[in-house]
Amino acid sequence: MNKTFIVAKNEFMKRVKTRWFVFTTLLGPIVLVGFFTVIGFATTSAIEGGESTIVVLDQTERIAGSLSDPEGDLTFTISDADEETLRQQVLDGEYSGYLVLPAGLVDGEGSARYYSTEGGGVSSFNFDLRNIIRNTVRTLRLEDQKVSNEVFEIINAGVPLDTIKLSDEGEEQGSSAAYAIVGGIMGFLIYISMLVYGSVVMQGVIQEKMNRVVEVIVSSVRPFQLLMGKVLGIGAMGLVQMTFWAGLIAAGTMGSGAIISLFVDPANMDLPDTATQTEILDAVGFQVPDLGPEVFVFFVIYFLLGYLLFSTLFAGIGSAVEQQQDAQSLMLPIMMPIIISIVFLQAVIEAPNSGLSVALSLIPFTSPIPMVVRVAMIDVPIWQLGLSLLLLTGTFVGAVWVSSRIYRVGILSYGKKPSLREIMKWMRYA
Amino acid sequence: MHTLQVQGVSKQYEKVLAVNNVSFEAEPGRILGLLGPNGAGKTTSIRMITYITIPDSGKILFGGEKVGPKSQEIMGYLPEERGLYKKMKVGEQLMYFAELKGMPKKQAREAIKYWLDRMGALDWVSKETNELSKGMQQKIQFIATILHDPKLLILDEPFGGLDPINADLLQDVILELKDAGRTILFASHRMEQVEQLCDDICLISKGEIVVKGALSEVKKRYGKNTVLIDFEGSDAFLDPLEASGAVRVNVRSTRHAEIRLLNDTPSKQVLQAALQHVSDITRFELVEPPMREIFVTAVTEQQGEQALNPQSEGGAA
Numbered sequence: 001m002n003k004t005f006i007v008a009k010n011e012f013m014k015r016v017k018t019r020w021f022v023f024t025t026l027l028g029p030i031v032l033v034g035f036f037t038v039i040g041f042a043t044t045s046a047i048e049g050g051e052s053t054i055v056v057l058d059q060t061e062r063i064a065g066s067l068s069d070p071e072g073d074l075t076f077t078i079s080d081a082d083e084e085t086l087r088q089q090v091l092d093g094e095y096s097g098y099l100v101l102p103a104g105l106v107d108g109e110g111s112a113r114y115y116s117t118e119g120g121g122v123s124s125f126n127f128d129l130r131n132i133i134r135n136t137v138r139t140l141r142l143e144d145q146k147v148s149n150e151v152f153e154i155i156n157a158g159v160p161l162d163t164i165k166l167s168d169e170g171e172e173q174g175s176s177a178a179y180a181i182v183g184g185i186m187g188f189l190i191y192i193s194m195l196v197y198g199s200v201v202m203q204g205v206i207q208e209k210m211n212r213v214v215e216v217i218v219s220s221v222r223p224f225q226l227l228m229g230k231v232l233g234i235g236a237m238g239l240v241q242m243t244f245w246a247g248l249i250a251a252g253t254m255g256s257g258a259i260i261s262l263f264v265d266p267a268n269m270d271l272p273d274t275a276t277q278t279e280i281l282d283a284v285g286f287q288v289p290d291l292g293p294e295v296f297v298f299f300v301i302y303f304l305l306g307y308l309l310f311s312t313l314f315a316g317i318g319s320a321v322e323q324q325q326d327a328q329s330l331m332l333p334i335m336m337p338i339i340i341s342i343v344f345l346q347a348v349i350e351a352p353n354s355g356l357s358v359a360l361s362l363i364p365f366t367s368p369i370p371m372v373v374r375v376a377m378i379d380v381p382i383w384q385l386g387l388s389l390l391l392l393t394g395t396f397v398g399a400v401w402v403s404s405r406i407y408r409v410g411i412l413s414y415g416k417k418p419s420l421r422e423i424m425k426w427m428r429y430a
Numbered sequence: 431m432h433t434l435q436v437q438g439v440s441k442q443y444e445k446v447l448a449v450n451n452v453s454f455e456a457e458p459g460r461i462l463g464l465l466g467p468n469g470a471g472k473t474t475s476i477r478m479i480t481y482i483t484i485p486d487s488g489k490i491l492f493g494g495e496k497v498g499p500k501s502q503e504i505m506g507y508l509p510e511e512r513g514l515y516k517k518m519k520v521g522e523q524l525m526y527f528a529e530l531k532g533m534p535k536k537q538a539r540e541a542i543k544y545w546l547d548r549m550g551a552l553d554w555v556s557k558e559t560n561e562l563s564k565g566m567q568q569k570i571q572f573i574a575t576i577l578h579d580p581k582l583l584i585l586d587e588p589f590g591g592l593d594p595i596n597a598d599l600l601q602d603v604i605l606e607l608k609d610a611g612r613t614i615l616f617a618s619h620r621m622e623q624v625e626q627l628c629d630d631i632c633l634i635s636k637g638e639i640v641v642k643g644a645l646s647e648v649k650k651r652y653g654k655n656t657v658l659i660d661f662e663g664s665d666a667f668l669d670p671l672e673a674s675g676a677v678r679v680n681v682r683s684t685r686h687a688e689i690r691l692l693n694d695t696p697s698k699q700v701l702q703a704a705l706q707h708v709s710d711i712t713r714f715e716l717v718e719p720p721m722r723e724i725f726v727t728a729v730t731e732q733q734g735e736q737a738l739n740p741q742s743e744g745g746a747a
Binding site for chain 1 (some may be wrong): 477480502503505507508511513514515516517526527529531
């Protein structure tokens with residue numbers, strides 16, 4: 001039996017049997033979903049800023065009574081105190097802010113002014129407030145002109161916008177939001193897996209070296225076989241987890257309608273509380289994405305190649321040090337591309353066809369995450385996929401060469417922590 | 431025949447010539463003691479023999495073939511710094527090592543059972559290594575080394591950390607393997623063990639061989655130049671002898687001394703000096719130098735006193 005395979009089998013079995021493996025496999029998705037939910041809520045509440053009470057100084061004497069927030073986050077209180085008093089009250093924190101509506105506002109003279117300790121900004125709060133005032137004033141203006149009820153309704157009727165994805169196979173009714181979510185989750189999974197499995201490999205290398213088992217092992221197998229066996233064995237473990245999770249994503253996408261509708265309050269969508277799931281989803285413009293099998297195939301391919309590339313490099317680093325802490329500074333240059341690709345994740349999701357997105361998904365060190373996101377969202381041209389895979393595979397082969405040369409010297413070197421320069425020197429040893 | 435031949439091997443690290451044109455042979459059915467001070471190049475030599483590293487120049491043959499992945503399978507190496515996987519069970523661990531040596535599973539299982547039983551360790555088979563005492567781990571490591579019945583056995587300080595009973599047990603196994611025609615390389619700093627076990631020795635210092643040959647031959651080469659004396663009374667007679675430069679006192683205790691005769695000093699000079707001072711002499715013997723003496727002398731000659739003992743210059747005077 002091939003020795004690389006024996007090492008891989010041992011690494012795989014040893015880890016799959018642990019409680020850690022069972023836990024992370026089963027709990028991973030829960031943690032992930034929880035993580036996204038928390039982030040989602042945190043972002044939403046940060047933008048909306050929660051509930052606020054606004055005191056209104058209404059010089060027109062007719063607007064304030066009609067001001068109301070359909071979402072119920074904003075409460076309006078009418079006051080006839082002078083501006084100086086209101087200013088003090090806002091500064092004291094009694095109100096979130098005060099709103100001055102000048103007398104000629106309905107007739108198009110002057111502008112409404114909102115004073116708060118937070119000033120303007122681009123938050124959805126400003127947007128909401130502007131809409132509320134605009135709608136109220138508009139209604140008053142229309143009433144002043146004695147506009148008939150029919151006209152009124154026509155003006156107020158919503159203008160629905162459907163987003164439709166164009167692909168070679170034809171049009172696809174489905175919201176890009178759904179594809180973006182799936183792509184984002186996949187990208188994030190790859191990110192986590194490259195880091196987590198990569199450091200599992202590194203830790204394994206460091207432990208073997210610290211335990212001094214490694215010298216016995218390399219008297220039976222070549223260091224290269226040991227390195228590859230380790231990387232492949234742990235990779236196989238990762239693949240089991242990933243396949244399980246990818247299955248969950250697939251199932252989750254099919255059941256995504258149910259999940260989304262949990263987060264949507266029918267009242268916000270002008271729908272009755274009894275609205276069905278389909279009605280809710282239609283209202284949000286969300287359609288269950290129709291993901292082809294190729295999305296999952298590429299997910300697995302990029303996961304594997306990304307993992308192989310980075311874990312091989314991490315193994316090389318692990319072999320050079322004796323403690324986890326010593327590895328930190330050496331890891332940074334390798335971590336950079338991973339960090340870059342996760343930093344630009346949002347940008348790639350927003351514009352999967354932009355020059356930046358294409359570039360990131362071609363550059364071998366950053367490609368796994370953005371490419372998976374793009375594959376999930378759009379039809380990536382074949383040449384881009386091919387080039388990206390070719391570059392990534394080539395880089396992996398190069399990484400194996402570099403790492404194995406560092407590894408075979410590193411695992412037997414004890415004592416002073418080597419500098420990057422010394423490590424480079426090892427590569428030239430016979 | 432499974433002879434190990436090291437032929438003109440050199441290995442350089444950075445600017446240090448770790449091993450310089452070293453040649454020696456180890457015969458089946460004999461134990462070769464590989465000796466040398468720390469940093470002499472022993473580990474480097476062993477690593478090249480085990481094909482962990484490759485020599486810059488020279489050849490290493492085992493059974494007439496160049497060492498490589500194939501010879502690795504019929505070698506067993508117990509390094510000085512050794513360890514086991516902490517969280518693996520003893521049985522699984524031994525099985526893994528056996529598989530890496532290319533041993534079929536069934537055969538490996540039998541061998542594991544046999545050796546664990548022989549070492550009185552059968553109860554540990556499903557224990558994790560970190561539950562075992564250090565001595566127990568030593569035994570497991572030794573089993574891992576000989577499990578696949580290697581033709582070449584390389585043991586670096588195999589008795590370190592073992593109590594006398596277990597050390598004897600190990601020694602019995604080693605001698606048994608020697609009688610079964612295995613080629614054995616034994617590296618140690620414990621000269622009494624070397625003297626007890628080795629048929630041949632090879633002493634390396636600063637990457638070069640300084641002494642090699644059959645142990646008895648080597649001893650003969652140094653001649654009978656050491657006096658062992660047991661006595662009753664004062665040992666003051668040793669001081670003027672040593673001060674005159676006639677002898678060097680190697681070992682000195684209340685009723686015993688080991689004295690090296692320098693510059694062809696006749697042994698009777700020592701006897702006469704002793705007779706004048708001590709009340710009784712219970713033993714006076716002229717012997718070949720012990721291995722420790724040969725080691726010190728040979729290394730000192732090559733390196734000079736200072737290089738050998740850089741920290742304790744004051745004490746040497």
